[in-house]
Amino acid sequence: MQLMKDTLKAIGGLDQKAMDAAKARVDKLVKPPGSLGRIEDIAIQLAGITGDVFTSVDNKAVIVMAADHGVYSEGVAPNPQAITAIQTMNMVKGVTGVCAFAKQAGAKVVVVDIGVMEDINLAGIRNNKIRYGTSNMRKGPAMTREEAIKSIEIGIEVANEEIDKGANCLAIGEMGISNTTASSAIIAVIGNFKPQEVVGVGAGLPIHQLGYKAEVIRDAINHNLPNSKDAIDVLAKVGGFEIGGMAGVILAAAAKRKPVVIDGFISYASAFIAAMLEPKAKDFMIVSHMTAEKGGAKALEYLGKKPLLDLGLRLGEGSGAVLAFNILEAATYMVKEMVTLEESGIVLG
Known part of the structure; x- marks a missing residue:
């Protein structure tokens, strides 16, 4: 509990002075003002996050949290639950979607077992298992309040280590x-x-079963009555260990003034938890893409965030977030490698 409290306390706002300086430089670069669109916005946000106009994002890591869910027993997913463990192991072998994109982006993949149903004894996987999956939220809380806090603190610990x-x-x-x-x-x-x-x-539930899936969620909410003003209560009653872990990563990045790239729908839920715990954490988030999941647009509107990409992605794993690493790095190269109009010798009338 103390780690989470200390982390939340350490989260400040963006550095406005650095943002103003970054904007001044970006506006003077050898291009029409605003002509690089969102890339310019990212460069200014990165300056605000780090306090440095000439930000570097050349040491990138994607932290992948893996865990199972008791609500699987309600028939809300079309695939075998064993896939969680199989794909978790495949990640350290470097053969999943996020791994392929991470290789291209030059990013490290950090894999954490925070609640997989099986024991995974494979080098390269961090064992931070809270227990073997959450409980069935349709019949009771997914986890205890203490477990919810623990999941967040595991995310904080892993992120702090990587930083x-x-x-x-x-x-x-x-x-x-x-x-x-x-x-x-x-x-x-x-x-x-x-x-x-x-x-x-x-992951591919037939459309005709969406009504049933919504019914399961409605039953879970009605049975557990999570307090919508208490992020920990919501996470404990209807969440997942990996969702808490990702929320912890977001909070740690914000506290350490590092940019954190948000992936798709599952990570949107983590962003909801992190932002409720500390609203200033939103300033450190960069949303990589618009998920193809139905609720994505509503979720991002609620967060007040705009995605960088819209490619119809819904794989998860952090795959979309890693694709966005390239855009962030391009923004830093723009600031560092482009000259200003004055430096180029161009004089405008």
């Missing part, structure tokens, strides 16, 4: 069959949405 090793840009990712169900529940409760407004197909 201490030199990481200057983080991203979040996950692996967990049925985690779109838990994410939809979190977003519905905090955003005051009806479950049917935000529930999606996840």
Whole structure:
């Protein structure tokens, strides 16, 4: 509990002086003002996050949290639950979607077992297992309040370790069959949405079963009555260990003044938790892409964030976040490598 409290206390606002200086430089670069669009906005945000106009994001890491969900037993996912463990192991072998994109982006993939149903004894996977999956939230709380806090603190610990090793840009990712169900529940409760407004197909649930999935979420909310003003209560009652872990990564990055790239729908739910715990954490988030999941647009509107990409992605794992690493790095190169009009010798009338 103390680690979370200390982390929340350490989160400040963006450095306005650095942002003003970055904007002044960007506006003077050898290009029409505003002609590089969102790239310019990112450069200014990065300056505000780090306090440095000439920010570097050349040591990138995506932290992937893996966990299972008790609500799987309600038939809300089309695939075997064993896939969580299999794909978690595949990540350290470097053969999943996020790994392929991470290789291209020059990013490190950090894999954390925070609650997978099976024991995974494989070098390269951090064992921070809280227990073997959450409980079935349709029948009771997914976890205890203490476990919810622990999941967040595990995320903080892992992120702090990576930052201490030199990481200057983080991203979040996950692996967990049925985690779109838990994410939809979190977003519905905090955003005051009806479950049917935000529930999606996840990893391939047939469209005709969406009504049933929404019913399961509605039952879980009605049974547990999570307090929409208490992020920990929401996480404990209808969340997942990996969702809490990713929220912890967001909070740690904000406290350490590092940019954190948000992936898709599951990470939106983590952003909801982190932002409720400390609203200033939103300033340190960069949303990589618009998820293809049904509730994505509503979730991002609630967060007040705009995605960088819209490619129809819904894989998860952190795959979309890692794709956005390239855009962030391009923004830093723009500031460092482009000359100003004055430096180029161009004189405008």
